[in-house]
Amino acid sequence: MAYTPAPPDPNAPPVRINLLSDTQTRPTPAMREAMARAAVGDEQTGDDPTVNALNERVAALLGKEAAVFLPSGTMCNVTATLATCRPGDEIIAHRTAHILSREGGAHAALGGFQITGLDGDDGQFSLDAFRAALHPRSRYEPPQTMVSVEQTANIGGGTIWPQATLDAIAAAGKEAGLATHMDGARLMNAAVATSIAAHEMAAGWDSAWIDFSKGLGAPVGASLAGSRAFIDEVWRWKQRLGGSMRQAGIIAAACHYALDHHVERLAEDHANARALAAGLAQIAGVDVQQPHTNLVFFRPDGAGVAGDAMVAELRQRGVLLAMMDGRIRACTHLDVSAAMIDETLALVREIVRKA
Structure with a gap:
């Protein structure tokens, strides 16, 4: 199964937490200044x-x-x-x-x-x-x-x-x-x-x-x-x-x-990925692969929620990620903070409780 981001939904709220990919990063103001010079x-x-x-x-x-x-x-x-x-x-x-x-x-x-x-x-x-x-x-x-x-x-x-x-x-x-x-x-x-x-x-x-x-x-x-x-x-x-x-x-x-x-700060992305994986692993029925770096793959099916349904539910809450080869992939990067990881985990728990 290929990389399948959720299709655009005109009724979905703006994306607040973008875990789709580290390609989603935006140049910082200081980077833009360097480009201009x-x-x-x-x-x-x-x-x-x-x-x-x-x-x-x-x-x-x-x-x-x-x-x-x-x-x-x-x-x-x-x-x-x-x-x-x-x-x-x-x-x-x-x-x-x-x-x-x-x-x-x-x-x-x-x-x-x-x-x-x-x-x-x-x-x-x-x-x-x-x-x-x-x-x-x-x-x-x-x-x-x-x-x-x-x-x-x-x-x-x-x-x-x-x-x-x-x-x-x-x-x-x-x-x-x-x-x-x-x-x-x-x-x-x-x-x-x-x-x-x-x-x-x-x-x-x-x-x-x-x-x-x-x-x-x-x-x-x-x-x-x-x-x-x-x-x-x-x-x-x-x-x-x-x-x-x-x-x-x-x-x-x-x-x-x-x-x-931006090289040394990659360690922050890795720490956020570990925190996300640890929080997901505490949710009964969620199967998580422990990350080496900034990618977290998981399946929520055991918790009663299909992966694509979880992706769709999170999108309605302003969180963007995708299915990749049958699993959900979350990618941490410089535009994702520790607070965003905590919020994402809270939303996943909410969706699982409703299921």
Whole structure:
């Protein structure tokens, strides 16, 4: 089942508590000021100083030679596969990975790539499962050219891949001749939660990226990093896909501000997620997955309320969240306070009591 936010209801009250996604964040006044002051130029020709500085900063942050600023995280994944694979190639990922289940079939439509989804708990596959999926190269089977992981694993519950597993899979992939790609949409959440630096998490991976428009709170943008040769090829695809921009320093300035001010505070989102999960777990019949980061997945069915009914009831009370793969997902972010978590819990209890 896909990501299904509640349909717009003209009679619903204004949204007061937005737990739909960390993409719902709004730029802060200070971020807007930084955007207004940004030095700009033609990003497409390499003349935007704010974008250039961001590329250098992200490359250093992820321990890579170079980086490129892109409009979205999906474009990071798509350009990475297009720059690495040829039509008919096989990519290995978890069956719930964003590249397989949330990007509209872009990799098949644009590149002709086959993505093989592996099973595994919490959105993660094991080293053994990965090795079992490898096959000898022959003309009878598609060439396996890439292995991809998603840090954190969204549909798995915002779970963090253990560093040892990341290192082992990356090493096994390279031994088998595969490129290694890390979808780092919430990589900074994982880094803050574990105190493992982003460059350490990405060390074994040829390419990795971070998203600025999720927990970091910028309005738009993501940066993909890798070798200089890889980034040169990504730039070719960025051009082809219409992702080249002009005075993009205005939005890159928001990303700089996010790196300066919004990384460490991700711990607050994680604390709010734990508080939400703890409160939900105290309600009889509500099944909750304990969060690693800022995503809380739960089912209220055991309490006598179907998930979609709970989402609809909460929307009528000004709380917005969504069903995702059969469960309710609540996402904490910088526009969600501890008081909002307490209010949400009170509303869930009220709905369950009425049921």
